[in-house]
Amino acid sequence: MRNPERIDxxxxxIKEIWVKQPDTRFLQLINNLTWEFSKQNNNRLHKTVYQKEEHNHVIVFGEKTIVNGFHVEDGEFEKFLEGYLDK
Incomplete structure (x- = not known):
């Protein structure tokens, strides 16, 4: 079982970071932190996805980059947040 003390x-x-950026929406903050974490870790959370869209009967294929932090352990993200605050 993971240590529940990690939650607080x-x-x-996150609260300490958010207080310094009060105009940032919560999910915007989480999204920004996830992208920054990935960038600082050799883009390891980056994933290229492809999509097909149709505009006025013209098919367009697009490419975009997303980040997915699903598998990041809390302790690793906690260390990142500490470093982020130190900047």
Missing amino acids: RVLNL
Whole structure:
């Protein structure tokens, strides 16, 4: 079982960051932090996805980059947040 004390530690770090950026919406903050975490870790959370769209009967294929932090362990993200605050 994961240590439940990590929850308060991580949330307190996020709160500390958010207070310094009060105009940022919560999910915007989480999204920005996830992208930054990925960039600082050799883009390891980046994933290229392709999509097909149709506009006025013209098919267009697009490519975009997303980040997915689903598999990042809390302790690793906690260390990132600590470093983020130190900047």
